[in-house]
Amino acid sequence: MTEPLLEVRDLVKEFPPPRAGLLGRAREPLRAVDGVSFEVAPGDAFGIVGETGSGKSTTARMIARLIDPTSGSIRFGGRDLTGLSRAETKAFRREFAMVFQDPYSSLNPRKTVGSIVAEPLAVHGLHEGRGERRRAVQELMERVGLNPEHYNRLPHEFSGGQRQRVGIARALALDPRLILADEPVSALDVSIQAQILNLLRGLQRDLGLTLVLISHDLSVVRYMCERVAVMREGRIVELAGTTELFAHPREPYTRALLDAVPVPAA
Amino acid sequence: MSPLLDVRDLHVRFATEAGDLRAVDGVSYSVEAGGALGIVGESGSGKSVSSLAVMGLARTRTATVTGEVLFDGRDLLELPEAEMRQVRGNGIAMVFQDPLSSLHPLKRVGFQVAEAVRAHQDVSRAAARARAVELLAMAELPDPARTAAAYPHQLSGGMRQRAMIAMALANEPRLLFADEPTTALDVTVQAQILALLRRLREELGMALVIVTHDLGVIAETAAEVAVMYAGRIVERASTPTIFNAPEHPYTWGLLRSIPRLDVPRETPLVPIDGAPPSMLDRPTGCSFHPRCPHVRDAHRRIDPPLEPAGGDDPSHEVACLLPPATRRELWAKGKAEASR
Numbered sequence: 001m002t003e004p005l006l007e008v009r010d011l012v013k014e015f016p017p018p019r020a021g022l023l024g025r026a027r028e029p030l031r032a033v034d035g036v037s038f039e040v041a042p043g044d045a046f047g048i049v050g051e052t053g054s055g056k057s058t059t060a061r062m063i064a065r066l067i068d069p070t071s072g073s074i075r076f077g078g079r080d081l082t083g084l085s086r087a088e089t090k091a092f093r094r095e096f097a098m099v100f101q102d103p104y105s106s107l108n109p110r111k112t113v114g115s116i117v118a119e120p121l122a123v124h125g126l127h128e129g130r131g132e133r134r135r136a137v138q139e140l141m142e143r144v145g146l147n148p149e150h151y152n153r154l155p156h157e158f159s160g161g162q163r164q165r166v167g168i169a170r171a172l173a174l175d176p177r178l179i180l181a182d183e184p185v186s187a188l189d190v191s192i193q194a195q196i197l198n199l200l201r202g203l204q205r206d207l208g209l210t211l212v213l214i215s216h217d218l219s220v221v222r223y224m225c226e227r228v229a230v231m232r233e234g235r236i237v238e239l240a241g242t243t244e245l246f247a248h249p250r251e252p253y254t255r256a257l258l259d260a261v262p263v264p265a266a
Numbered sequence: 267m268s269p270l271l272d273v274r275d276l277h278v279r280f281a282t283e284a285g286d287l288r289a290v291d292g293v294s295y296s297v298e299a300g301g302a303l304g305i306v307g308e309s310g311s312g313k314s315v316s317s318l319a320v321m322g323l324a325r326t327r328t329a330t331v332t333g334e335v336l337f338d339g340r341d342l343l344e345l346p347e348a349e350m351r352q353v354r355g356n357g358i359a360m361v362f363q364d365p366l367s368s369l370h371p372l373k374r375v376g377f378q379v380a381e382a383v384r385a386h387q388d389v390s391r392a393a394a395r396a397r398a399v400e401l402l403a404m405a406e407l408p409d410p411a412r413t414a415a416a417y418p419h420q421l422s423g424g425m426r427q428r429a430m431i432a433m434a435l436a437n438e439p440r441l442l443f444a445d446e447p448t449t450a451l452d453v454t455v456q457a458q459i460l461a462l463l464r465r466l467r468e469e470l471g472m473a474l475v476i477v478t479h480d481l482g483v484i485a486e487t488a489a490e491v492a493v494m495y496a497g498r499i500v501e502r503a504s505t506p507t508i509f510n511a512p513e514h515p516y517t518w519g520l521l522r523s524i525p526r527l528d529v530p531r532e533t534p535l536v537p538i539d540g541a542p543p544s545m546l547d548r549p550t551g552c553s554f555h556p557r558c559p560h561v562r563d564a565h566r567r568i569d570p571p572l573e574p575a576g577g578d579d580p581s582h583e584v585a586c587l588l589p590p591a592t593r594r595e596l597w598a599k600g601k602a603e604a605s606r
Contacts, residue, residue, distance in 0.1 A: 051452035052423075159541040189308040190479050194523035194537035216452065223525035223535065243531060260457035262482030263528045264521065265509050 003078065004039035005178060005210050006063070011036040011072035013058050032058040034234035042177065045204055045211040047225030047242070049218055055234040060182050060214045064098050065089060077177070094124060097171035101183035103163035107155040113166045114151035117141065120173040140169040144199060161192035168199065178210040185220065197224060218261055222246055230254050268339065269296035270473050271320070271441055276333035278312070278319045287545050289315040291497035299440065302467060302474045304488030304505070306481060310542050312497040313477050317443050321360055322350040356386045359434035363446035365426035369418040375429050376402070376414025382436035405432040406462055424455035431462065438470065445477040460486045481520060485509065490581065493517050496543050496553035499572055503582040513575050513584045513593045515558045518600060533604055552587060560588055560596060
């Protein structure tokens, strides 16, 4: 078997308990993620699906190194992410990229999209020289279906779908091995969602990218991913191949989730 | 029999600094007593603004509302605000997407429901409070007496939406407008709220207009569907027709661009190119023409009216310039391709 690119073991995240008023006694800490383990092979598309409070986003934030786990380990390319030095974290950031939910708040409104996409290149000192960096950025823009001529435009001149493309171009800038997409289409209009899903799927297949997709939407995960983990109350309750999971859910909770999805058919 | 609600040629325009924004551009529909109409559209399609206008909630200085909104034979657009207030919450009630911002954060839920009762009925405080608990029970809130004593922040999103529904039911409205009532909710909670709306409609004989971007929600709640695009209804039919024999390329696009659980996994999503138009600068001719894969030259000039589709469903109307036979062929062809 190939070595997994991402390996999550017994991941736990506790948050300090909410205080019960001024004189409230300390309560138990809140366990948002409670012993989550999974592996993602290189080139695979892995989905994490769950409802509000399932811990899926907290899991994503730990993988992205935005917050520290309380315990457990996250290994990426064989290295444990929890004990990385600053230089090692920077190296990790080259191989790992994130696509966020809201293309409106994740782009700096005062920067041109060209400079937004170029930012990771600048941070890592890649494609030095103005002409060369511009060429690299325009190639990225083209790859995600943006008009490279729009290099100097500001985010507000773009529609929601185009902004999400800008976010994806930025994520691709450093030629990452893994993209973590957290609800990448839930802020978009229905007719635009398919454009972005197909773009992500095409990139994943063409570039051999590994994709970890976090979503509340079962049908999105089914379309995009080869394997799926269903989370509930901080734990993975079921993990299986997509076809198997959707055809023969083993857990009553998975079945309940599937039954709850309204099907657009009469 | 005349319909309960009859909206005729509704226009809503907003005067903005950037120009005249035509949010709703000639919308007509009707709802029978006890009926269930789904209005589906994306952001900017005018689906929410048209509902607000019907409720008399678009009466602002910058908005111009024209047309007729006949409720029970009376034109609501002609009513003075004081009389409109009597209709709103009494004859017609409304439930919005975000229950948290529609509830007063510092007042107990029971008090707010009781207030809705007393706004239209001359009853004592105690009677209104008792009625509030009854209404919360009707909206299937567990332990309604305790819920009545809670503040909105102490309830979950689903419970808050149930409280909003209880409030909407306070005066036994004959028509309920639900604008994206489940969009902010988890899928399991959404299923419960949709089941509740269905049950209430059946038991109380209340008509329902559900406004949503989600075709799945439409399928679960509506008997008839109006598809809105760029401020107009572009297709209307019974719900089975919309899903099985749609004739507008935009409706096809919507149906083919959503991932669904009831089709094989390999079925590719076919996105609609481009983005919805700005309502400040709508395209000439058919407003869908810049995104339509079947566009012909004349479609850039001629603005198609909503006309009977001429098929098996007599209620089926479509605003498309393609010949009906071509439309049916294209839909059948697309369907065959998808299942290959």
